[in-house]
Amino acid sequence: MSSCPLTIAGMSxxxxxxxxxxxxxxxxxxxxxxxxxxxxxxxxxGPNGAGKTTTISMICGLLKxxxxxxxxxxxxxxxxxxxxxxxxxVVPQELAIYExxxxxxxxxxxxxxxxxxxxxxxxxxxxxxxxxxLADRAKDAVATYSGGMKRRINLGCALLHRPxxxxxxxxxxxxxxxxxxxxxxxxxxxxxxxxxxxxxTHYLEEAExxxxxxxxxxxxxxLAEGTLSQLQERLGGDRxxxxxxxxxxxLPDAWEGFHQRFRVIQKTERQLVVAAIGARDPSECLKDxxxxxxxxxxxxxxxxxxxxxxxxxxxxxLRE
Amino acid sequence: MLRVLLAKDLRHxxxxxxxxxxxxxxxxxxxxxxxxxxxxxxxxxxxxxIRFAVVDEDKSxxxxxxxxxxxxxxxxxxxxxxFMGREAAMREIDADKISAVLIIPANFMSNxxxxxxxxxxELIKNPAESVNPAVLEELLGVVATGLxxxxxxxxxxxxxxxTGLEGSGDYHQAFFFIERTGAKLMMTPKYKNYINPPLVSYxxxxxxxxxxxxxxxxxxxxxxxxxxxxxxxxxxGFSGMFLLFIAGSAMSDLYRELRQHTLERYQTLRDSLAPxxxxxxxxxxxxxxxxxxxxxxxxGLIFHIHWRRPLPLMxxxxxxxxxxxxxxxxxxxxxxxxxRAAVLNNLxxxxxxxxxxxxxxxxxxxxLRQHITPFLPSYWFVTTARNxxxxxxxxxxxxxxxxxxxxxxxxxxxxxxxxxxRFQSGLRA
Numbered sequence: 006m007s008s009c010p011l012t013i014a015g016m017s018x019x020x021x022x023x024x025x026x027x028x029x030x031x032x033x034x035x036x037x038x039x040x041x042x043x044x045x046x047x048x049x050x051g052p053n054g055a056g057k058t059t060t061i062s063m064i065c066g067l068l069k070x071x072x073x074x075x076x077x078x079x080x081x082x083x084x085x086x087x088x089x090x091x092x093x094x095v096v097p098q099e100l101a102i103y104e105x106x107x108x109x110x111x112x113x114x115x116x117x118x119x120x121x122x123x124x125x126x127x128x129x130x131x132x133x134x135x136x137x138x139l140a141d142r143a144k145d146a147v148a149t150y151s152g153g154m155k156r157r158i159n160l161g162c163a164l165l166h167r168p169x170x171x172x173x174x175x176x177x178x179x180x181x182x183x184x185x186x187x188x189x190x191x192x193x194x195x196x197x198x199x200x201x202x203x204x205x206t207h208y209l210e211e212a213e214x215x216x217x218x219x220x221x222x223x224x225x226x227x228l229a230e231g232t233l234s235q236l237q238e239r240l241g242g243d244r245x246x247x248x249x250x251x252x253x254x255x256l257p258d259a260w261e262g263f264h265q266r267f268r269v270i271q272k273t274e275r276q277l278v279v280a281a282i283g284a285r286d287p288s289e290c291l292k293d294x295x296x297x298x299x300x301x302x303x304x305x306x307x308x309x310x311x312x313x314x315x316x317x318x319x320x321x322x323l324r325e
Numbered sequence: 326m327l328r329v330l331l332a333k334d335l336r337h338x339x340x341x342x343x344x345x346x347x348x349x350x351x352x353x354x355x356x357x358x359x360x361x362x363x364x365x366x367x368x369x370x371x372x373x374x375i376r377f378a379v380v381d382e383d384k385s386x387x388x389x390x391x392x393x394x395x396x397x398x399x400x401x402x403x404x405x406x407x408f409m410g411r412e413a414a415m416r417e418i419d420a421d422k423i424s425a426v427l428i429i430p431a432n433f434m435s436n437x438x439x440x441x442x443x444x445x446x447e448l449i450k451n452p453a454e455s456v457n458p459a460v461l462e463e464l465l466g467v468v469a470t471g472l473x474x475x476x477x478x479x480x481x482x483x484x485x486x487x488t489g490l491e492g493s494g495d496y497h498q499a500f501f502f503i504e505r506t507g508a509k510l511m512m513t514p515k516y517k518n519y520i521n522p523p524l525v526s527y528x529x530x531x532x533x534x535x536x537x538x539x540x541x542x543x544x545x546x547x548x549x550x551x552x553x554x555x556x557x558x559x560x561x562g563f564s565g566m567f568l569l570f571i572a573g574s575a576m577s578d579l580y581r582e583l584r585q586h587t588l589e590r591y592q593t594l595r596d597s598l599a600p601x602x603x604x605x606x607x608x609x610x611x612x613x614x615x616x617x618x619x620x621x622x623x624x625g626l627i628f629h630i631h632w633r634r635p636l637p638l639m640x641x642x643x644x645x646x647x648x649x650x651x652x653x654x655x656x657x658x659x660x661x662x663x664x665r666a667a668v669l670n671n672l673x674x675x676x677x678x679x680x681x682x683x684x685x686x687x688x689x690x691x692x693l694r695q696h697i698t699p700f701l702p703s704y705w706f707v708t709t710a711r712n713x714x715x716x717x718x719x720x721x722x723x724x725x726x727x728x729x730x731x732x733x734x735x736x737x738x739x740x741x742x743x744x745x746x747r748f749q750s751g752l753r754a
Contacts (some may be wrong), residue, residue, distance in 0.1 A: 028751055059751075065593045069749040087596040102591035103333070105340040110333075117329040118594050146340065162590070 016079050018170045018201035019064065024073035025223075026059050033059040035225040036073070041201040042171065046192070048216030049205040050311065056225040057205035058098055061174045064115075064203070065095045077170065087262065092118065094168030098175045098205075100159050104148040106160050108139050111147060116165030126165060133161040137191065153184025160188060164195075166258050171202045177211065189215055209311045221315055228318040233311070240280040240309045240317055245270060245285060246294055248277040249303040266293055270317045278313065326595075330604035332576075338608075344578070345612065348571050352616040353623070355567060360627035375457045376405040378414035378426045385434040418449065424457035425450045427465070437472065438487040440480055456559075556628040557714045564620045565645075565707040566678020571616050572649035572668035575609035579654065580663040591749060598741040602654050606737055609650035610643070617642045634713045637722040641713070644729030645706040651736035652702075658743035682707025702729065 019041040026034040034056040041047045049057050062068040064075050066086050071222045074267040075082040077089040098248060102111045109130050116126030134140045142150065147158060160176055173192065177185040192202065193215065206212055212219050213233060220230035246267075253274050257263055267279040267290075287306060295301055338345055392610050407423065414426040428447040436444045448465055450458035552689075579602070582588040591601050621642070625632055632638055653670060660666035681703030686694050705725055711722040 026751070030532060062751075066596075067589060067592060067748055068751055090594055090596065093593075095590070095593035097586055097590060097593075099586045101586035103587060105337050106333070110336060114329065114333050115590070115594070118591065120328070162332070163593075 017041065017076070018078060019057070019203060020076040021060070021064060022074045022076070024060060024063055024075065025071050026056075026063060026068060027071055032225050034063065034070075035223070037222065037227045038073075039203075039227065039230065041203050043199045043201050044196050045218065046196065046202040046216045048212040048269075049203065049222055050207065050209070050212045050219055050229070050315070051205075051222035052207055055207075055222045055223060056091065057207075058174055059225075060222070061095070061205060062173050065093060065172055066090065070254050076081065091166070092168060093170040093172060094119075094163035094166065095172045096160050096163045096174060096176050098178060100155050100214040102147055102155065102159055102162060105146055107144050107146055108150070108154075108161075109134060109143040111158055112161055115217075117160040118285050119166035121165060129165050133164060136194075137155040137161050138187070149186075152181045153187070156180050156188060157191075160191070167198070169200060171200050173202060173206055174205045175207070175261060177206070177208070185211075209315075213311055219311065221311075221318060223315075223319050230312065236311065236314045237309045240268070240270065240313060243279045244306055245278055245309045245313055246290060247303075247307065248279070248294055248297075248299075248301050249275060249305075250277070250299045250301045251275070252277055252299065255299050262296060263297070266290075270313055278316065280309065280313075280317075326600045327604055327607070330601060331607060333731070334604060344574075348574055348612055349615060349619065351571065352567055352619045355563075356620055356623045356627065359624070374403060374405040375408065375460060376423045377407050377457075377461055378417055378423050379408050380411045380414050380426060380428040381408060382411070382431045383429045383433040383435075384431075385429075385742075415449075418451050421451065421453050423451065424454050428697075434490070435487070437476070438483045440476060440483055459558075464639045493734070556624070557630045557632075558711060559629065560621065560624045561710045561714065562678075562683040562707050564617060564624075565682045565703045565710075566674065567620060568613055568617060568642075568645065569649055569674035569678055569703065570671065571654070572609060572613055572646070573653045573667075573674055575669065576605060576610045576650055576653035576657060577663070577670070578608070579605055579657040580666070583657075584663075585680050588744075589748070592745075598744050599738060602737050602744070606650040606654060606733070609653070610646040613646035613649060614643065617646065620664050632714065634722075637713050637720070638710055640726045641706065641722050641729075642708055644726030644733075645702070646703055647733035648729040648736070651733035651740065654740040655736050657745065658740040658747060661747065677701050677703040682711075702732070705729075 017040045019039075020152075021037060021039050023036045023038055025032070025036050037056070037060055039047060039049070041068060049058050049060065056197055059068065063070045063073075063162060064082070066089070069083075073091075077092055080089065082089045103114070106114065111222060112130035112133055113123075113126045116129055117123065130143075131140075134143045137160070139154060139157060139161075142154065150158065155177060156179075160173070163171065176192075177188050187209065192204070195202065204211075204216060216233075218230060218232055219236060221228045221236070229239060237292055251274070252272060255272075255277075257269060257272065257277070266282055266285075269284055270278040272278075279294070281287075291304060291306070294304055357660075406427075407417075409417070411428065414428075417423045418426055426447075426449040428449070430445065430447065433444055433446070436442060446465060446469065448458075448462060450462065517706070579588070582591075582601075582605075588598075588601065592598065595601075621632070621638070624630065656666060656673070658667060658668055680689060680693055680698050681701035685699055686704075689698060706729070709720060709722055709725045713722055
C-alpha cells in the first residue's frame with residue numbers, strides 16, 4: 006500500500022457525530038461531535054481525564070463507541086476499518102516504539118506495516134529522519150535518545166505512509182520547551198501537504214499557537230468549539246477585567262445592576278474575573294468596577310485567553 | 326507481513342538476548358542436573374546394582390530359577406536380590422536399604438500351572454526411590470509377559486509340566502521342558518515374533534496378573550532396554566511439562582508489546598491482529614523446538630536413549646509447540662494483568678504437565694484419570710511420544726501432529742479475537 010491521495014475538496018476528512026463511550030458507571034465521552042477539514046488543525050483542549058484520548062481511540066478504531074458515528078473521508082469507519090486506517094496516521098500519547106531498535110529501524114518497520122514496500126519505507130524513513138533532525142542518530146538505538154528525540158520518532162512512525170488525516174494525542178507531553186517548539190513547527194509544516202490534523206492537548210499555548218479551530222472538552226462533553234476569536238467572543242468581547250480584593254463575604258448577586266453589566270467568569274476569595282456585557286468603553290467598565298462595594302486592591306485589563314474561556318465554561322482553571 | 330514482524334522480533338532478540346538465554350538455560354540446566362545425578366551410572370550401561378528383596382512364599386522351583394537368573398551372569402551385574410521373609414523385607418524397605426520387595430505368593434506355580442484362576446506377583450516399591458523401583462516394575466512386566474505368553478500357548482502342556490515340577494521338583498525334567506519349549510518357539514516363526522520382541526505385556530494395574538493379563542506394549546526385553554525405557558518414559562513426560570512452562574514464558578513477550586503500546590499502535594495500522602500473534606507464535610515455536618532438542622536430544626545422549634522414531638517425534642513436537650504457543654497467546658488475551666498471568670500460567674503448565682503425563686496415568690486419582698487427563702493435550706503429546714518410543718508402528722503421530730497444529734491455528738484466531746475485543750472494550754496492559 007502506498008499513500009492514498011484522495012479527492013476530498015469540500016469534504017470533511019473526519020466527521021464525528023454524537024460519539025459516546027461509557028466505562029462502567031463513568032461516562033468518558035458524551036455525545037461528542039466534531040469535524041476536521043483538509044489542511045486544518047483542530048485542537049481538542051481539555052484537562053487530563055476529559056475524554057480526549059478516549060475520543061481519539063474511538064476515531065482510530067481502538068475503542069468501539071457505544072453510540073455515534075465516525076466518518077473518515079466520507080465513509081463510515083466501521084464499514085471498512087482497514088480503508089480508514091490507510092488514510093489516517095495515529096500518534097499515541099505514550100511512546101509506542103521499540104527502544105532496542107534504532108530510529109531508522111523503527112520508522113522502516115512501521116512503514117512496512119503501513120503497507121510500504123521495503124524500498125519505499127527506506128526512502129521515506131530517510132526523508133523523515135532529515136525532517137525530524139534525527140539523521141545523525143538514525144542508527145542509534147532509541148533507548149539512547151533523549152525524551153524529545155523519542156517523541157519525534159514516535160511522531161515520525163505515524164507519517165511513513167503520508168496519511169491524509171493525522172490524529173495526535175498530546176504529542177509533546179513531558180518534553181522540554183525547545184523540543185516542543187521543534188515538534189510544533191514540524192506539525193505546522195504538515196499542513197502544507199493538505200493534511201488534516203486532530204490535535205489533543207491540555208496546553209493552552211499549544212492550542213492557541215497551532216490550531217485553527219479548538220474544541221473545549223471536559224468530563225466527556227464538548228463544551229464549546231470554534232476559532233480562538235469565536236471562543237473569546239463568548240466572553241463578551243476582546244477584554245476581561247481581573248479585580249483583586251477580599252471577596253470572602255462579597256455577594257455579587259446582591260450588587261445592584263452588576264449582572265446587567267458584567268458576566269462573572271471566576272470568583273475566588275481574592276479574585277474576581279469578569280467580562281463586560283455589550284460593547285462598552287473600557288474606562289466606563291473600570292469606573293463601574295471601582296464603584297463596587299469592595300475595597301479593590303488592583304484591577305487588571307487583559308485579552309481573554311483560552312483559560313478564561315475554560316474558566317467561564319467549567320468554573321475552574323484548565324491547570325487545576 | 327509475517328516476514329516483517331519476524332525480522333523485527335529477530336532484531337529485538339539479537340539486541341536483547343537475555344529472555345532467550347534464560348529460556349534456553351532452564352532446559353539445559355535441568356537436563357544437565359538430571360544427567361549429573363544419573364548420567365555417570367549410565368556410562369557403565371545402567372544404574373548401579375539394584376538391591377531388592379524376594380519373599381518366596383511359594384518355595385517352588387520358580388523361586389529357585391529367579392534366584393539363579395538374578396544372581397548370575399548379566400543379571401548379577403545389575404541386580405542384588407536378597408531372599409528373606411516378608412517381615413524382614415518390610416523392615417529393610419522401611420529402613421530404606423532396598424528398592425523393592427518382590428513377593429511370590431504361596432502356591433503361585435501350582436495355581437499358574439493349573440490355569441484355573443489368575444495369579445499375581447506382588448511388587449512393593451520403596452516410596453523414597455523413583456528410578457530403581459520403576460526399573461524393577463518394568464522388568465517384572467517382562468517376566469509377566471513371558472508367563473502370559475507361555476500360558477496362552479502352552480496351556481495344553483501344563484498337566485505334564487505340573488507332574489514334573491510340583492513337589493520337590495525335578496531340575497532335570499524342568500530344564501528338559503524349558504529346552505523343549507524354547508526349541509519349539511524358535512522353530513515357529515509366529516511364536517518367535519510373538520516374544521522377540523514380545524508384543525504382549527502385562528497390566529500394571531492390577532499388578533502382575535501372570536496368567537490372564539495382556540496389555541500395553543513394552544518392546545525390548547533386555548535390562549538395558551528397560552532402563553533406557555524408563556528414562557525415555559520420564560524424559561518425555563518431563564519434557565511435555567517443561568515445554569509448557571517455556572511456552573508460557575516465551576509468549577509473555579506479548580505483554581511487553583502491550584506495555585510498550587506497540588500492539589496498540591499496530592492496531593491503528595492493521596485491522597487483524599492475527600499476523601502479529603502468529604509472528605509471536607512462530608518465535609515461540611522456534612524457542613520451544615530448541616528447548617525440546619536440548620531436553621530430548623541432550624537427555625537422550627546422557628541416558629543413552631535410542632529414539633526409535635526421531636522424525637515422527639520431531640513432527641509431533643513441532644505440532645505440540647504450535648499448540649502451546651497459541652494456547653499461551655490466548656492466556657495473554659484473557660488475562661490483562663501480567664504478574665497475575667505469570668502465576669496462572671505456571672499453575673496451568675504444572676497442572677497440564679503433572680496430570681497429563683509426567684506421572685503414569687494409573688497413579689493419578691480416578692476422577693482425574695478418567696475425566697480430565699484424556700482431554701489434556703499434554704497427555705496426547707506424552708502418550709503419542711511414548712507409544713512412538715515403544716516402537717508401535719501404527720501410532721497415529723501424523724494425526725496427532727496435525728491436530729496440534731490445527732488447534733494452534735484456531736487458538737491464534739481466538740486470541741486475536743479476544744485481544745481485539747479487549748482493546749475495543751477499553752482494557753489496556
